Amino acid sequence: MIYDFLIRHGMVIDGTGAKRFLADIAVDGDRISAIGDLQGHTGRQEIDAKGCIVAPGFIDAHAHDDIALLAEPDMPSKVSQGCTTVVVGNCGFSAAPLTPRASYPDDFLLGDESWYRFPRIADYFATLDDAPAAVNSAALVGHSVLRVECMAQLDRPANKAELAAMSARLAQALDDGALGFSTGLEYPSNKAADTDEVVALARIAGQAGAVYTTHSRNYDAYFREALVEALEIGQRAAVPVILSHHQGDGPENIGHTAWSLPMIDEARASQKVGIDVYPYNAAATIIDPAFVLSASRVLISSSQPHPEMAGRELDDIAREWGIDRDAAALKLAPGGAIYFCQDEDDVQRILAFPPTMIGSDGLPGGEINHPRLWGSFPRVLGHYSRDLGLFDLETAIHKMTGLTANRFGIIDRGKLAEGVFADVTVFDPETVIDRATFAKPAEPSLGIRFVLVNGALVWREGSATGARPGRPLPRQTRLAPQSLSSPKPLALADF
Numbered sequence: 001m002i003y004d005f006l007i008r009h010g011m012v013i014d015g016t017g018a019k020r021f022l023a024d025i026a027v028d029g030d031r032i033s034a035i036g037d038l039q040g041h042t043g044r045q046e047i048d049a050k051g052c053i054v055a056p057g058f059i060d061a062h063a064h065d066d067i068a069l070l071a072e073p074d075m076p077s078k079v080s081q082g083c084t085t086v087v088v089g090n091c092g093f094s095a096a097p098l099t100p101r102a103s104y105p106d107d108f109l110l111g112d113e114s115w116y117r118f119p120r121i122a123d124y125f126a127t128l129d130d131a132p133a134a135v136n137s138a139a140l141v142g143h144s145v146l147r148v149e150c151m152a153q154l155d156r157p158a159n160k161a162e163l164a165a166m167s168a169r170l171a172q173a174l175d176d177g178a179l180g181f182s183t184g185l186e187y188p189s190n191k192a193a194d195t196d197e198v199v200a201l202a203r204i205a206g207q208a209g210a211v212y213t214t215h216s217r218n219y220d221a222y223f224r225e226a227l228v229e230a231l232e233i234g235q236r237a238a239v240p241v242i243l244s245h246h247q248g249d250g251p252e253n254i255g256h257t258a259w260s261l262p263m264i265d266e267a268r269a270s271q272k273v274g275i276d277v278y279p280y281n282a283a284a285t286i287i288d289p290a291f292v293l294s295a296s297r298v299l300i301s302s303s304q305p306h307p308e309m310a311g312r313e314l315d316d317i318a319r320e321w322g323i324d325r326d327a328a329a330l331k332l333a334p335g336g337a338i339y340f341c342q343d344e345d346d347v348q349r350i351l352a353f354p355p356t357m358i359g360s361d362g363l364p365g366g367e368i369n370h371p372r373l374w375g376s377f378p379r380v381l382g383h384y385s386r387d388l389g390l391f392d393l394e395t396a397i398h399k400m401t402g403l404t405a406n407r408f409g410i411i412d413r414g415k416l417a418e419g420v421f422a423d424v425t426v427f428d429p430e431t432v433i434d435r436a437t438f439a440k441p442a443e444p445s446l447g448i449r450f451v452l453v454n455g456a457l458v459w460r461e462g463s464a465t466g467a468r469p470g471r472p473l474p475r476q477t478r479l480a481p482q483s484l485s486s487p488k489p490l491a492l493a494d495f
Contacts, residue, residue: 032424090213096145167200276357358399359376
């Protein structure tokens with residue numbers, strides 16, 4: 001046979017957690033057509049993967065690429081890592097559904113306000129259909145977006161009429177194919193929502209067979225209480241809950257994994273609970289004095305009133321201005337910062353926790369950024385799996401492919417099998433490593449050799465090809481009829 005694409009002699013790790021095996025992989029159109037010994041067959045394009053791992057394309061479980069998919073459609077930060085799908089709309093922020101308006105709250109925007117032009121998730125998906133990116137995308141609906149859309153004031157819980165309006169917008173978005181509902185309860189546009197408001201909206205996601213993901217209300221002084229609330233919301237709303245970038249910030253939370261991971265494990269016995277994590281001990285988010293308190297070091301990444309301070313240490317700026325670091329943070333806001341606030345041993349325990357998925361939590365845009373945007377997945381493969389031996393490659397790949405696809409209900413991706421979509425990453429297990437640093441955060445990783453999205457080559461030996469075969473991936477309500485996987489509720493063990 002002559003296939004469209006033939007990957008020869010690779011060591012296949014299929015994303016399910018099963019042991020690796022030597023095989024060739026053939027692709028026709030956008031799907032894998034054969035796996036096995038394909039000697040005697042040829043491909044119109046061929047890759048010799050001898051000495052390499054052939055894996056499913058990685059799924060970024062926690063991305064903020066909502067606007068980057070439109071503004072930077074070649075998506076070099078993701079394809080250079082082997083990522084073929086991104087889950088966007090996290091932490092309560094999403095590009096849709098939001099009716100265009102003259103102005104928005106400063107702390108709400110993910111990027112230039114001109115990109116907020118999608119009254120429905122369906123409009124956002126249609127734009128990505130018409131102008132594809134290099135990677136696939138699946139979208140959550142952000143709570144902050146619903147509040148901005150339906151509330152005149154964000155500094156209080158929603159009233160009955162506002163909650164009804166938000167509920168209708170969310171239900172429509174889920175019907176349009178959103179994967180679920182997300183909150184960012186630590187952020188100004190979201191923090192005034194009380195538990196009952198969140199439960200009411202999360203219940204709609206649960207009734208639709210979708211998920212609830214949460215940047216919870218606190219990760220430092222009230223971390224335990226915030227985790228209890230997040231689990232309570234999932235329980236009361238009868239919805240699978242995913243704990244975003246699980247972490248404990250500040251010196252008071254060093255060693256928190258001794259109690260937080262058992263708490264999550266206990267909850268998983270009676271409800272669906274998942275978590276994601278980025279593989280670094282520093283966070284990146286808005287400039288906020290509350291976050292400054294828990295950080296040993298703060299690097300300013302951007303500042304609207306003082307753009308010249310990007311790339312500088314907050315303590316140095318405070319000394320130069322003759323004020324304390326909290327006052328300096330207020331003077332620099334709104335803007336972004338990198339907070340060195342977590343314990344490395346805790347990060348490793350979270351990474352090794354069996355239910356943990358891998359997400360970058362990368363924030364595109366700006367000259368100064370967190371290296372997780374470019375380096376998360378090779379860092380797990382190279383530093384944590386190969387160099388530290390935290391887990392084997394089969395486990396590492398499952399955490400960034402099959403586990404994530406199962407959690408979010410992404411059908412026929414996250415695994416290598418005959419008939420599934422041909423999202424494939426070929427990498428050298430001996431050399432794969434992240435090169436992005438806090439000094440140079442946009443350095444492409446090493447060892448990612450070839451990346452296919454829907455059967456098209458998007459990354460070849462260190463360079464993007466310019467191909468843009470990515471697709472929006474609506475929830476299973478709009479699955480193609482040829483899908484191999486019949487939709488069914490996930491059992492507790494699957495989640």
